[in-house]
Amino acid sequence: MGLSLEHPWAFAFGLLGNVISFASYLAPIPTFYRIYKSKSTEGFQSVPYVVALFSAMLWIYYALVKSNESLLITINAAGCVIETIYIVMYLAYAPRNAKVFTAKILILLNVGVFGLILLLTLLLVEGERRVVSLGWVCVGFSVSVFIAPLSIIGRVIRTRSVEYMPFSLSLSLTLSAVVWFLYGLLIKDKYVALPNILGFSFGLVQMGLYCTT
Secondary structure, eight states: OHHHHHOHHHHHHHHHHHHHHHHHHHTTHHHHHHHHHHTSOTTOOSHHHHHHHHHHHHHHHHHHHHOSOHHHHHHHHHHHHHHHHHHHHHHHHSOHHHHHHHHHHIIIIIIIIHHHHHHHHHHHOOTHHHHHHHHHHHHHHHHHHHHGGGGGHHHHHHHTOOTTSOHHHHHHHHHHHHHHHHHHHHTTOHHHHHHHHHHHHHHHHHHHHHHHO
16 A cells, blocks of 8 residues: 555554444443343434434545545545444334434435436546545535534533433544544545544534543
């Protein structure tokens, strides 16, 4: 891999980012074990997992178009598999209204929006312009991955309970944001670095709630 020779520190941070991101993907396991045991999704939401799946799909597409970005491809491919498993489990135990809502956003986001992005970038732009266009799209939706868990902040504040906002997920996402920011900085890829600045900030907000709730 050329990256390991030209940017040894970037390659090291990329590997570390893969490990931490993989841990982030596994962080919800206790949540889904609880769902499996109780046969109910209780107050948990599907939005963070659907958005995370969409983001992973986008980053794979970006990495394939840019080329020589195998570190991004491997971790996001793993993310696609893991997030799909979570979503299937959620659909298996969610009440009817939650199932319908999850199915709708899956079709809208992961089929409709992703398909539209794929079509437009393949037909309307090429070469470096395609990389730039995809890069900014990835920035926008990567930010949404960090924002998605904040959808339950209102509930946390209202109930004064962090039961449905796993601390392990918030911590791992924060650490992951720091490492991927450094990776993007070292390889001079602003599309990788930029969203992780906000990711770190959102992670601190979530963990701050644990200290004050």
